[in-house]
Amino acid sequence: MLRLAERLYRILLLLYPEAHGREYGPSMLQLFRDLGRDTYRQGGLIGLLRLVARMLVDTAVNAAVENADVLVERSRIMTSQQHARVIVSATMPLMLTLFLSVMNPKYMLLMVAPGSAQPIGWLMTIAVFVLAGAAYVVQRRIFAQSELSAPDPAIDGRMPRLGWSLKRGFALGLSSVFLVLPAVLLVVLGPAYISVRLFLQQ
């Protein structure tokens, strides 16, 4: 059980910026290992589950802070062209929503309704997620070319079982949640609110 919790925490560590993970990842993992061992000894399985829940919150808050720090730091050294590329890539989901809404407001409603079994609803939802992921990759490629091609940092000094590219891809997928979340709020919750209001007005 402890090993499973440790594996989960290793995955959570991938949410931190690469440089932070390289510098503090092994220490954070060691600390989690110590804490997990003591918590399990004192509180058993329930205690360990509580600890994992606390670590989820701890990681969500602190990984967001660290990623924001990196973005602010990088934005200071960006050229205006790089600024433009990031803004364009990061606002792609928003631009798609605006474009479709201008073309025909009903597309906004279709986007929020994959459950309505309309193919275009599914397609639009997938497109938004793909664009958000692409935005993240573009941002990474502009600023972290060397990081992407760097050898596996091998957290804790041991080679991971998963291949480097698979692990990297998984990390990118998890990290893009930070970009997907605003897109979901913009593209899903906003129009959902509109559809509910329209429904209630009928």
Place this chain on the structure above:
Amino acid sequence: MPKLVSEGDALPLTPAVFHILLALADQERHGYGIMQEVAAITQDRVVMGPGTLYGSIKRMLKANLIEETEERPDPALDDERRRYYRLTGQGRRVLAAEVQRLSALVSAAQAKHVLGGAEAG
């Protein structure tokens, strides 16, 4: 390159930074040692997660409030992979200034009989 800040500029400290400085006031400690000491000082009211702890440590190293040390309290008993931290002179001055600030606040609260009022209420 550590960024030097004056004691006044650093105040008030965030709770995490204050607790870490306080935990390191008497001796150098590793991450888990800091976490345990903070829990002991606060009667388990403050339990920092690894993210909060190492995020704060990173910023404190940058602000030259703490430094990493190679010394080990007992090298034979300790895991050499652990990283130990200790206060710098700047960190000690900032901690003293923060304690003084908090002490002045406690004095002001006492002058207003805040504790007496709470007990009576």
